[in-house]
Amino acid sequence: MPLDPSYLEYPHRSYGMDHDLYDWSMLVSRKPVEWPNKARVALWVNVSVQYFPLNQKGQPFPPTGGMTTSYPDLRHYTLREYGNRVGIFRLLQAFDRYDIKPTFAINAQIAERYPYLVNKIVEREDEIIGHGWNMDTPHYGGMDRSEEAEIIVRSLDTLRKATGQPVQGWLSPSRSQSANTPELLLKNGVRYMCDWINDDMPYPFRTKAGEITAMPLSLELEDRFIMHANLHSEYEYADQIEDAFDFLDAEADEQGGRLLALSIHPWMLGQPHRIAQLERVLQYVSANETTWSASAGDILAAWQAAQD
Amino acid sequence: MKEDPGLFDYWPYDNRPKIEWPDGARVAFWVAPNIEFYELDPAVNPHRKAWPRPVPDISGYGTRDYGNRVGHMRMMRVLDRYGVRGSISLSTALCDHHPEIIELCKERGWEFFSHGIYNTRYTYGMDEAQERAMIEDAMETIEKHTGQKCSGYLAPALTHTDITMDLFAEAGGIYTCDLFHDDQPTPVHVRSGQKFISVPYSLEMNDTIVYAVNKIEPRRYGEMIKANFDRLYEEGKESGVVMCVPLHAYQVSHPHRLAAFEEALEYITGHSDVWVTTGREIAEYYLENYYDAAVADIASKAG
Numbered sequence A: 001m002p003l004d005p006s007y008l009e010y011p012h013r014s015y016g017m018d019h020d021l022y023d024w025s026m027l028v029s030r031k032p033v034e035w036p037n038k039a040r041v042a043l044w045v046n047v048s049v050q051y052f053p054l055n056q057k058g059q060p061f062p063p064t065g066g067m068t069t070s071y072p073d074l075r076h077y078t079l080r081e082y083g084n085r086v087g088i089f090r091l092l093q094a095f096d097r098y099d100i101k102p103t104f105a106i107n108a109q110i111a112e113r114y115p116y117l118v119n120k121i122v123e124r125e126d127e128i129i130g131h132g133w134n135m136d137t138p139h140y141g142g143m144d145r146s147e148e149a150e151i152i153v154r155s156l157d158t159l160r161k162a163t164g165q166p167v168q169g170w171l172s173p174s175r176s177q178s179a180n181t182p183e184l185l186l187k188n189g190v191r192y193m194c195d196w197i198n199d200d201m202p203y204p205f206r207t208k209a210g211e212i213t214a215m216p217l218s219l220e221l222e223d224r225f226i227m228h229a230n231l232h233s234e235y236e237y238a239d240q241i242e243d244a245f246d247f248l249d250a251e252a253d254e255q256g257g258r259l260l261a262l263s264i265h266p267w268m269l270g271q272p273h274r275i276a277q278l279e280r281v282l283q284y285v286s287a288n289e290t291t292w293s294a295s296a297g298d299i300l301a302a303w304q305a306a307q308d
Numbered sequence B: 001m002k003e004d005p006g007l008f009d010y011w012p013y014d015n016r017p018k019i020e021w022p023d024g025a026r027v028a029f030w031v032a033p034n035i036e037f038y039e040l041d042p043a044v045n046p047h048r049k050a051w052p053r054p055v056p057d058i059s060g061y062g063t064r065d066y067g068n069r070v071g072h073m074r075m076m077r078v079l080d081r082y083g084v085r086g087s088i089s090l091s092t093a094l095c096d097h098h099p100e101i102i103e104l105c106k107e108r109g110w111e112f113f114s115h116g117i118y119n120t121r122y123t124y125g126m127d128e129a130q131e132r133a134m135i136e137d138a139m140e141t142i143e144k145h146t147g148q149k150c151s152g153y154l155a156p157a158l159t160h161t162d163i164t165m166d167l168f169a170e171a172g173g174i175y176t177c178d179l180f181h182d183d184q185p186t187p188v189h190v191r192s193g194q195k196f197i198s199v200p201y202s203l204e205m206n207d208t209i210v211y212a213v214n215k216i217e218p219r220r221y222g223e224m225i226k227a228n229f230d231r232l233y234e235e236g237k238e239s240g241v242v243m244c245v246p247l248h249a250y251q252v253s254h255p256h257r258l259a260a261f262e263e264a265l266e267y268i269t270g271h272s273d274v275w276v277t278t279g280r281e282i283a284e285y286y287l288e289n290y291y292d293a294a295v296a297d298i299a300s301k302a303g
Helices: A074-097 A108-113 A115-123 A145-163 A181-187 A223-229 A234-255 A275-286 A296-307 B058-081 B099-107 B128-146 B164-170 B207-213 B218-235 B258-269 B279-289 B291-300
Strands: A041-049 A103-106 A127-130 A203-207 A210-214 A258-264 A291-293 B027-035 B087-090 B111-114 B241-248 B274-276
Touching: A041 A074, A041 A234, A041 A275, A041 A296, A074 A115, A074 A275, A103 A108, A103 A115, A108 A115, A108 A145, A115 A127, A115 A145, A127 A145, A127 A296, A145 A181, A181 A203, A181 A210, A210 A296, A223 A234, A223 A258, A234 A258, A234 A275, A234 B218, A234 B258, A258 A275, A275 A291, B027 B058, B027 B218, B027 B258, B027 B279, B058 B099, B058 B241, B058 B258, B099 B128, B111 B128, B111 B279, B128 B164, B207 B218, B207 B241, B218 B241, B218 B258, B241 B258, B258 B274, B279 B291
Parallel strands: A041 A103, A041 A258, A041 A291, A103 A127, B027 B087, B027 B241, B027 B274, B087 B111
Antiparallel strands: A203 A210
16 A cells, blocks of 8 residues: 555645744844844843642643653652752852843742742742743643633733733743644733744744744753753753853854853752852853843843844 | 665675775765755654654754754855865755755755655655655756756655665666665665665764764764774775765754864864765765776675
8 A cells, every 4th residue: 555645745845934934034144133232142041940740641742851650750740849949049049149130931830839939039020931831731733722722821820910020921831832822822912932943043933913933942952951861961061051152152253143042940950969060151151241141031122123 | 574675795894895085085075964854744654753742843843944044054164164065965845945055055066965855754655656756856856956966865764665775776876875884885786787886874973863862962972073084094094985974954053062063074174085075976986996896896705
C-alpha cells in the first residue's frame, strides 16, 4: 500500500511561511534597534515561578520539569517546591547585588497558594507576567476553545487581583500553545507572549483579533534546558551564557541592539551549589557598561519605539 | 527486509590504493549546511510522526524557523571568513519559501544538493513511483532555481527505502551522503550498474547530533572537530581522506555556540595540506581518478 497521494501534494509551497501567523523576515534585513542610552545588549531575566501538582495528569503531554515516577512522586514535587520556599530568595539577593531588573512569570495558582511570595515580588516593583494556571494545565493543539478561554481569564484575573499589576505579558506552561492561544491572550489584555523561539528579537504576530508581539525568550539558553535536559554542569551553564553575551555584544556593534534573554528557575539555579554560577553570569554581563538590564515590558516598549 | 543493505562490500581501511587529492592535500574538507524547511502542519505519514506535541508544536517548529530567520546569515558570514563554500543539503521547497537565502548561496558559488522537498515529508511508506516522483521533483527544483544539476542526496530526515540509492542514481545523481561506514569515498552498488559513490558526510561531527542527541557543550564541540581533523590530517599523509562538518543554522548559529565552531574552522583552514572543497568536487574527482581502482581492489579482496 503506497502512501495516500496527498502526501506528495504541497499546498503551502509558495513564498513566505506555510501559515499566516507572522511574516517571513531575516533578522539581518530589519531596521537596527537602538536601546536607551545606546546600550548594545538588553538583558531580560525571566524567572518562572511554578507550581507542579503532585497528582499530575500529564495530558496530552507531561509538563516540562514535572513528575516522573509513580504517584506520589515526592522527590520531584519537593525539588520544585524547594524553588518556591528557598531558591527564589537566593535569586532575589543575586539580582539586588548586581542591580538586575528581573521579570517574573508566575503560575496563577502560586498567587492563591503563596500570597507571601507574590507580595514580596510585588513590593520589589518588578514586572509580573502570566504563566498559565499551573504546570499541569497546558495549552495545546486541539484543546477546547472555551475551556482554554476560561483558563486564561481565570489565570489573568487571579494574578491581576493579587498583584495590582496590569499583567500584559504571558509565558505558557511548557511553552505550549493551541492555535487559539495568541488570540485569546490578546482579547484578554495581553500585549506580548514569550512562547515562540524562532527569533532573537521581538516581532509582530498576527491573530484574528489583531497583532500581539512575540518576545524571544531563548530556550537554548534556559537554565533548565542546559543543566536539566542537556545535563551540562553549572560551570558550563555560565560559560555558555558568557559566550552568548560576548557574541551578541559584538553583533550589536554592527547590527544594532540585541537581546540576551535568560529564562531561569528558582528550583534550578536556586540550589546552593549553582547560585554562584548565576552570580558569576550576572556580574559578567552587568559589568559591561553597555548592558541595559530591564523588564520585558520596558524592552518591548523600547523595541516598539524603534520601529517607527 | 534484508539483513544487509547490499549497498557496499566489506573493504578494509588498510592497504587500499592511495588517494592523492589536488595539490597534495591530505584531507578533503567540506562543510554541509542543512538548509531546511519544516512544516507547521504537514501531511501525516503513518510510519513517523512529524512533531512530538499536537499541532501546532511551536517549540519544534520555532526551533527550525530560527535557523532561517536568524542563524543562516551568521553561519554564512563565518564560512565566508575562512573561504569555505557550503555544500547545501537543501529542503528544496525552501526555493519557493525563502528565495532570499537561495540567492545568497548562489552569489557565493555554493553547491546545492537534495535533502528532499520538506524535512517533514518522510520516504517511509512510499512506493517506487512516489519516491521517484519526490526525488525528481526535488532535483528539478534545484535546477530550476539555481541552474545547478543536483549531484548529491541526503534523504529527507534520513528516511529511506531499499531502493533510495537506485532511484537517485537513475535520476542522474552521483553521490550519497546517507552512509557513515567510511572516511574515504566508496563505490555504492545500484541496480542500474551506474557509477555511484558515497562521499563521507558525518553524524559524529553533525551539530544536531552533537548538541541535541549527544548533548555536547558548545566549546567541547569545537575541540571534537579539531581532534577529528588532527587524526585525519595525520592519516592523510598515507592516503587522502575526507572530513565533513554538517551544520544546521538552527543549532550552530546560536549566540552561545558559533564562536567555538568558528575557532575550529579557523584551525582547520589554517593548515596547508587541506583541500577546502564541496561534496560534488570530491565526488567528481574520485569518480574520475579512483573509482575504477577502488572497484578492482574491492574485487581482489572479496572472500
